[in-house]
Amino acid sequence: MSIFNRISNMVKAKANSALDEMENPIELLDQKIRDMEESLNKAKISSAQIFGNLKAIEKEMNEAKEASNDYDSKVRLAMSKGNEELAKKALKLKLDSDKKYESLKTSYESLEKKADTLKQNLSSLQEELDKTRSYRDEAVARLNTANASKQINEIMANVKSKDNSINLDDIERKIAKKESYAEGLESLKTPSLEDEFKALEESSLEEELNKYR
Template identity: 65%
Template sequence: MGIFSRMSNMFKAKVNNALDEVENPIELLDQKIRDMEESLNKAKLSSAQILGNVHEIEKKMATAKRDSEDFDEKVKLAMSKGNEDLAKKALAKKLECDKTYDSLKTSYEDASKKAETLKAKLRELENEIEKTRTYRDEASARFNNAEASKKVNEILSNVDTGSNKINLDDIERKVQRKEALAEGLGDLREDNSLEKEFEKLKETDLDEELKKYKQN
């Protein structure tokens, strides 16, 4: 198992353990993203060092190959001039350069494989971070909606409790009593008016009384 796989499993384990305790899981996701980004930056630094080493080996290989070709030309030149001793010395240098080149080539191939593997892991980690960011946004929306729904349900639950229930029958009875009282007061007012009219009939007609005095 590679370092990034272990790192990913470690993050998942931490998330699973912490989700049971944290009040706001979005904060945990934000922290996870920050941790992953920090790991990515460190991995990129290591990758840069490995890639730099690969380029350095490439330069040394090019130098060794160029030197080998140069000594090969010197061997040919010395042989053409009949100077075998000088040709042997040049050949020894050429073989030394070839040996150095072969050794560097092996190191280069190993370093290149490691660099390619590391770059692939970096892409995986970058994709994982992007997926986590996307999930974080989705989870945040769901979490906020759940919080809002929870508050609404709590409000509705309080409205439905016995202490807050509105008894429509009681209200209807109170309204009817108020209406009956108003009608009763109206009837009393009408009765009083009728009594007053009868009282007027009983009142003494002063003009008639004066006529009686005149007749006497």
């Protein structure tokens, strides 16, 4: 691999890494949900047209079936009255109605299969959309937790860094040195008159205490 290809790959890797840092996973999920919602709405519109056509064909089938039954009754009535010509006319219309019914039935059954497939696809798409929405809510909670943990860890790392570290032993030695210095000054202090009387009182108390021994 030439040095130019290696440099190009390094640049691409850094660019992809920068993009990964810039991308907000929740925004990506929100966009995915919007795309899925749009697809689902389009599918529902297309499905509504097919379901509408199915209903229309079903209505025509019922009408053709009713017409066939009606003409069948008229054929029987005409034959009972001895009017074969009228019976033939009614029979022709009955056969036309039967033919129309069979044609509509074939179309209906074919379209019904497509409608059933569409229902399944719509159901699957809706289920996938619901899962994505649920995952999005979970992802928000996880991302918030991760961000909070990251901030806490960064703060802890900063507290423990050398720049912010404090040597407690050094502080203790400095305080002890100050205390010793103060005690030394105290021992050099000349007793006041009041201090001398206070010392006498303490001696008297010691003598009184000796009486109980």
